[in-house]
Amino acid sequence: MELKNILEAILFSAQKPLSPKELQDLFAQTAEQAEEETARALKKTKQEAIVAALEELAREHDHAARSYRLVCVAGAWQFVSQPEFSPWIRALVGQKQRPSRLSQPALETLAIIAYRQPITRAEIEQIRGVAVDGVMQTLLERGLVEPSGKAEVVGRPSLYSTTAQFLEYFGLRSLEEMPAADELRRIPVQKPESLATADPGLATAPPEQLTVADVNQLTTPAGVASGETNPDAR
Amino acid sequence: MSDYKVKFEIFEGPLDLLLYLVKKEEVDIHQVNLTQIATQFIEYVELMREFDLEVAGEFLMMASTLVYIKSRELLPVEQQAVAEGEEEEDPRWELIRRLVEYKKFKDAAAQLQEREGEQEHIYPRLPGKLEFAEAGSAPRAAVSVFDLVNAVNGILKRYAAQEARDVYEDKWTVSEKIESIRAFVQSRPAVKFSELFAAATSRAEVVVTFLAMLELIRLRQIVIEQPETFAEIEIRLVPPEPAPAAPETTAPAAGELTL
Numbered sequence: 350m351e352l353k354n355i356l357e358a359i360l361f362s363a364q365k366p367l368s369p370k371e372l373q374d375l376f377a378q379t380a381e382q383a384e385e386e387t388a389r390a391l392k393k394t395k396q397e398a399i400v401a402a403l404e405e406l407a408r409e410h411d412h413a414a415r416s417y418r419l420v421c422v423a424g425a426w427q428f429v430s431q432p433e434f435s436p437w438i439r440a441l442v443g444q445k446q447r448p449s450r451l452s453q454p455a456l457e458t459l460a461i462i463a464y465r466q467p468i469t470r471a472e473i474e475q476i477r478g479v480a481v482d483g484v485m486q487t488l489l490e491r492g493l494v495e496p497s498g499k500a501e502v503v504g505r506p507s508l509y510s511t512t513a514q515f516l517e518y519f520g521l522r523s524l525e526e527m528p529a530a531d532e533l534r535r536i537p538v539q540k541p542e543s544l545a546t547a548d549p550g551l552a553t554a555p556p557e558q559l560t561v562a563d564v565n566q567l568t569t570p571a572g573v574a575s576g577e578t579n580p581d582a583r
Numbered sequence: 584m585s586d587y588k589v590k591f592e593i594f595e596g597p598l599d600l601l602l603y604l605v606k607k608e609e610v611d612i613h614q615v616n617l618t619q620i621a622t623q624f625i626e627y628v629e630l631m632r633e634f635d636l637e638v639a640g641e642f643l644m645m646a647s648t649l650v651y652i653k654s655r656e657l658l659p660v661e662q663q664a665v666a667e668g669e670e671e672e673d674p675r676w677e678l679i680r681r682l683v684e685y686k687k688f689k690d691a692a693a694q695l696q697e698r699e700g701e702q703e704h705i706y707p708r709l710p711g712k713l714e715f716a717e718a719g720s721a722p723r724a725a726v727s728v729f730d731l732v733n734a735v736n737g738i739l740k741r742y743a744a745q746e747a748r749d750v751y752e753d754k755w756t757v758s759e760k761i762e763s764i765r766a767f768v769q770s771r772p773a774v775k776f777s778e779l780f781a782a783a784t785s786r787a788e789v790v791v792t793f794l795a796m797l798e799l800i801r802l803r804q805i806v807i808e809q810p811e812t813f814a815e816i817e818i819r820l821v822p823p824e825p826a827p828a829a830p831e832t833t834a835p836a837a838g839e840l841t842l
Contacts, residue, residue, distance in 0.1 A: 361708070417708065428708040435704035445703055454595050456692035456699075464691065476685060479596030479641050519698045520705060528694050533687055 366425030760795035
């Protein structure tokens with residue numbers, strides 16, 4: 350009997366998602382109650398070993414392309430059905446009880462908090478360019494974000510972070526699993542070589558720096574209009 | 584005037600509108616001609632005003648930034664005002680940086696939205712109620728309401744020192760306590776009676792917590808059990824049923840209390 354098979358059996362019959370800690374406790378408890386050699390051998394199974402076995406198990410299920418998969422949401426493992434089978438399951442057990450979908454502003458605000466937490470309201474507003482009071486209220490009421498301390502700046506404004514419920518709502522294992530996590534934590538935006546902002550020719554050098562050739566060209570209407578006489582002016 | 588409709592899309596903030604205008608130009612954000620965008624932006628704000636739509640202050644601030652950038656462009660580089668001392672950051676660059684950053688979060692929000700939709704179609708395995716749930720353990724002793732009162736009385740004695748005539752603010756309501764008990768019981772397989780009151784700071788809080796517990800029992804959200812006679816009472820969550828079954832009138836199972 351392999352560790353992963355035992356874990357599979359446990360999660361198959363579990364009444365709720367189980368964390369590696371809960372599984373570890375269960376192994377310790379089993380060792381005290383059961384006679385089997387294996388049970389006692391697993392008494393002090395490390396959480397890392399449990400997680401590694403669970404990950405292998407999840408991979409095996411993926412390879413087997415079953416109608417269900419093993420997932421870890423907010424640190425707890427469970428079996429869930431693949432989304433494409435939802436019509437039949439919905440007919441069987443009914444519509445999933447979920448609150449209404451989040452609005453675009455709420456999702457944007459949530460994304461900013463998720464990647465930049467802990468973050469103050471003012472910092473969120475700086476990124477979004479609009480006030481976020483109403484949206485924050487919704488997110489707090491739905492338990493997706495929570496105050497997580499005070500910023501050490503003037504006025505000691507509240508800092509906000511996402512909750513475990515946030516991970517559950519989006520079916521995320523952890524914050525690390527969010528797409529492009531590294532990039533969005535601190536966006537390194539490279540300054541481009543040149544910024545094409547103005548209409549070409551608007552910013553020309555002062556006349557005294559023009560060469561005679563330039564001036565000659567400037568006298569022709571085409572040169573003035575196109576402004577291409579001095580492309581290096583900026 | 585096909586542009587009309589587009590122009591009246593409601594933009595949540597100035598950055599939204601800017602991104603929209605950039606997208607319409609079909610160029611990379613870094614390549615965008617801000618002077619041109621500035622003109623369009625101001626046109627949009629003007630239109631909003633003309634139609635008596637409320638123009639948020641943020642839009643006006645952005646408009647002024649854009650006008651500043653535009654006016655700066657009109658001056659030759661050598662004559663542009665430079666803040667003394669440290670080198671001033673190019674306002675164009677500052678704006679583009681904000682736009683790029685905002686765009687990334689917008690994209691991240693779209694991915695979250697996708698996940699949100701997908702989650703509606705993922706069902707966890709919900710095993711049937713284990714009929715033999717407690718089979719392994721000894722039959723549970725019935726808990727009567729007197730056992731409960733007795734137990735809470737024991738806890739109240741801890742607060743006996745507090746004078747009854749002290750006036751306390753009603754800090755706790757029964758409904759708040761119901762929520763906190765529910766959350767507590769959900770987090771664990773079973774909670775000991777005394778644990779429920781461990782954090783209570785006054786007699787009033789103990790009483791409110793107790794009332795909340797009785798209400799939860801009445802609502803059949805929790806059950807109370809005693810592993811053996813005179814052992815400490817334990818509280819468990821009643822596993823939620825998928826569909827509310829017709830109200831049952833069967834006798835309560837041994838060890839459970841119904842009020």
